[in-house]
Structure formats: C-alpha cells, structure tokens
Amino acid sequence: MADPRIDDGLTVGAVAELLGVTVRTLHHWDEIGLASPSERTPAGYRIYTDADLGRLERIVAYRDAGLGLDAVREVLDDATTDIGTTLRAQRAQLADRIEELRRLDEQLERLTDAHERGILLSPEEQTESFGPAWDADDAAGARAAWGGTLQWAQFAERSASRTKAEWQALAADMAALQQALGDALDAGVEPGSDDAGALAERHREIFSHFFPLSREMQVCLGRMFASDPGFAAHYDGIRPGLASWFARIIEESARAHGIDPDQAVWR
Structure with missing residues (x-):
C-alpha cells in the first residue's frame, strides 16, 4: 500500500x-x-x-x-x-515517425515474403517476365531444396528490393546468354578458349545478381546443369548437348583461374 x-x-x-x-x-x-x-x-x-x-x-x-x-x-x-503550437509540432514529428514505421513495416513484410516465396511477383507477372515456359511453382521447389542455406537468404534479401522491371532485365540478360551459349556451341567454340571463358565469366556475373557466386560454386552449378534432369532438359532444349558443354566451359574457366575443378566444393 x-x-x-x-x-x-x-x-x-x-x-x-x-x-x-x-x-x-x-x-x-x-x-x-x-x-x-x-x-x-x-x-x-x-x-x-x-x-x-x-x-x-x-x-x-x-x-x-x-x-x-x-x-x-x-x-x-x-x-x-504557445501550448497549441508545441503540441502541433509534436504531432508533426509523430506523423513523420508513423510514416517511417509504416515504410519499415512494408520492408519487413517484403523481406519476410521473399524468404518464404523467393520471387515477389504474381504467377502472371512471372510468366510475363520469364516467358511462357516458366513454372511459378519452381520458386517453391527452390525454397524446399535450398531454403536453409546462406545463398537462399542472400537471394531473398536481394529479391525483397527487386522490382518487376529489374527481374525482367535479369531474365533478358540470362536469355541472351543462353542464346550466346547455343550459338557458340554451333560455332564449335572449344572449352578453355578465350571465347568460352568469356561466356563462363558472363554467366558468373549475371548469376551473381542472385547471390555471390564463386568460381568453385559455379563449377558445382555447371555440374548440376548437366546432371539434373530438369536443368539438362532445359539447356539441351536450347541446343542438343549444351548442358554438358556448358559444364565443361565452366570447369575450364575455373582451371584457368587456378582452381582444380575436381576439387571444387560449394563455398
């Protein structure tokens, strides 16, 4: 009391x-x-x-x-x-703070959604951005496979601030690269050549928009492109044999930078 x-x-x-x-x-x-x-x-x-x-x-x-x-x-x-003036000034500061908190809440919502969904575009927007062959369910599959990894977290953090136009620009860059890979295979470009190395480096630069991609990690990706049925079908659908050729040019590019592809690990 x-x-x-x-x-x-x-x-x-x-x-x-x-x-x-x-x-x-x-x-x-x-x-x-x-x-x-x-x-x-x-x-x-x-x-x-x-x-x-x-x-x-x-x-x-x-x-x-x-x-x-x-x-x-x-x-x-x-x-x-003037008490009224003081209180109005306080309300103005409060309004600014409320707006700041609203923006922060929106950022947190997008970041949360990005960790859960990967790509913050509707299925219709994904089809518009990535083409009719794109399956929006692939993002859910990717989260199921890699959702607990550092790279998924980095992918989500970048995805949270990426606009539809930026996704479309990335998709266009990737499509142009895949076309260039098919043309290089048709032209008989040999793995280990300067032209092949430039294509491998171009791929690493584009892919690094999703998460930082080391050359060792790129070697692991290249092998997955050749061995995974879904990825292999995608690349071989561009040109027969492209999946394995793509993996080889990535391995030779890594070798040119002092990395033994046979010892490459995801790091």
Whole structure:
C-alpha cells in the first residue's frame, strides 16, 4: 500500500502510486528541478501538496503525449510558449515517425515474403517476365531444396528490393546468354578458349545478381546443369548437348583461374 497522507500532503510513495510512475522518476524530476515537493517532514521526507500534485499530473500528461522533459518544462514554466503550437509540432514529428514505421513495416513484410516465396511477383507477372515456359511453382521447389542455406537468404534479401522491371532485365540478360551459349556451341567454340571463358565469366556475373557466386560454386552449378534432369532438359532444349558443354566451359574457366575443378566444393 502507498504511504498515507501526512497532514496536507502526500508522501513520494503515495504520489508515485497515484500517478502510475516510479519513486525513482519523482526523485529525478525533483533533482532536475522539474517538479519538486513543496514541503518536507522533520525527518527530511518529501511531501507533495495538492498544487505539487497538479503540476505532476500535467507533467505526466504531456510526457505521455510524447513531449521530452525540456519541452514539458517550457509548456509549464514559459508564459510565452504557445501550448497549441508545441503540441502541433509534436504531432508533426509523430506523423513523420508513423510514416517511417509504416515504410519499415512494408520492408519487413517484403523481406519476410521473399524468404518464404523467393520471387515477389504474381504467377502472371512471372510468366510475363520469364516467358511462357516458366513454372511459378519452381520458386517453391527452390525454397524446399535450398531454403536453409546462406545463398537462399542472400537471394531473398536481394529479391525483397527487386522490382518487376529489374527481374525482367535479369531474365533478358540470362536469355541472351543462353542464346550466346547455343550459338557458340554451333560455332564449335572449344572449352578453355578465350571465347568460352568469356561466356563462363558472363554467366558468373549475371548469376551473381542472385547471390555471390564463386568460381568453385559455379563449377558445382555447371555440374548440376548437366546432371539434373530438369536443368539438362532445359539447356539441351536450347541446343542438343549444351548442358554438358556448358559444364565443361565452366570447369575450364575455373582451371584457368587456378582452381582444380575436381576439387571444387560449394563455398
């Protein structure tokens, strides 16, 4: 229970309970001269009068409205202060903060969705961006396969801020690369040649828009393109034999950069 009323005043404990603040807060306000008790007992204990309590109630009201203690002091003590102007300024700051929090909430929502969905485009937008052969369910499959990896997290973080136009530009770059790969295979470009190395490096640069792709990781990808039935069918559908040829040019490019493809691991 709070301390009882003493004569014509209240003890600090009783005031703290009445106002819903802590005794420490009241002591602090006393120390900075914002709200000091008018009386003390012979033993030195603080005693708040009704007038003191009225000031404290105003302090709590303005503090709860978001004003800092300096602003509260001005409102209470400076006769030239227009309280309405001060409160309107506080509301304007609050509106800015609300807008900032709204934007933050939108960013968090997109980031959450990106971790769960991968690509933040509707199935119709994905088809429009990636072509009629694209299956929007592939993104769900990718999350099931790689959702716990660092690369999926990096992919999601970049996806969260990527626009439809940027997805379309990436899809166009990848389509152009695949066409160039098919043309190079038709032209008899040999793995290990400068032209083949340039194509492998072009692939690594484009793919690195999704997550950082080391040359060792690229070797692992190339092998997956050749061995996975779905990927192999995709590349061999562009040109027969393209999947295995693509894997070979990636391996030779890695070798040219001092990496033994046979020792390559995902790192």
